[in-house]
Amino acid sequence: MKYVWTTTTAEETEKLAEQLGKMLQPGNVITLSGDLGAGKTTFTKALAAALGVTKTVNSPTFTIMKEYAGRLPFYHMDAYRLEDTMEELGLEEYMEGDGVLVIEWPEMIEDQLPEEYLALRLYYKGETTREIEAEAFGSRWEELLEEWKKA
Numbered sequence: 001m002k003y004v005w006t007t008t009t010a011e012e013t014e015k016l017a018e019q020l021g022k023m024l025q026p027g028n029v030i031t032l033s034g035d036l037g038a039g040k041t042t043f044t045k046a047l048a049a050a051l052g053v054t055k056t057v058n059s060p061t062f063t064i065m066k067e068y069a070g071r072l073p074f075y076h077m078d079a080y081r082l083e084d085t086m087e088e089l090g091l092e093e094y095m096e097g098d099g100v101l102v103i104e105w106p107e108m109i110e111d112q113l114p115e116e117y118l119a120l121r122l123y124y125k126g127e128t129t130r131e132i133e134a135e136a137f138g139s140r141w142e143e144l145l146e147e148w149k150k151a
């Protein structure tokens with residue numbers, strides 16, 4: 001199941017992220033794709049804030065995983081430089097764990113994604129226009145996506 005929003009300001013994108021952030025539960029996994037400048041960091045910061053993260057969330061470019069405290073632990077992962085498998089890094093724990101995991105560059109670990117996750121794809125459509133596509137994998141995410149659509 002897929003749904004697409006169009007936003008015309010960064011604030012609108014933040015609002016969407018905030019709505020999603022409020023609905024998240026332990027063990028939720030979200031993948032986040034999109035070209036440079038599409039709004040991945042903008043979205044992630046607002047999502048983290050809605051999870052009660054007070055520290056500044058930056059792109060995890062030079063680390064594979066960053067961990068933040070919030071209403072739920074928030075794990076921000078950049079799989080771009082991942083050379084080992086998830087198992088070697090013990091990342092499976094994050095996927096079934098107590099927190100919310102956002103994975104940038106999920107293409108790098110496509111075969112290691114869990115059965116249930118939300119795929120978010122951000123598209124640059126114009127200077128301040130973005131398309132935000134959400135695809136739900138698994139019944140839990142389908143329900144969450146229905147809720148998010150109504151939010």
Ligand code: ADP
Nearest residue numbers: 007008009010013036037038039040041042128
């Ligand atoms: P990425 O992490 O994908 O490289 P960023 O979030 O760092 O992207 O950058 C997106 C930039 O685009 C920000 O400067 C943001 O203010 C701007 N922007 C303009 N319009 C939008 C929009 N509708 N949604 C998200 N960001 C937008």
Ligand code: MG
Nearest residue numbers: 040041042059
């Ligand atoms: Mg970024």
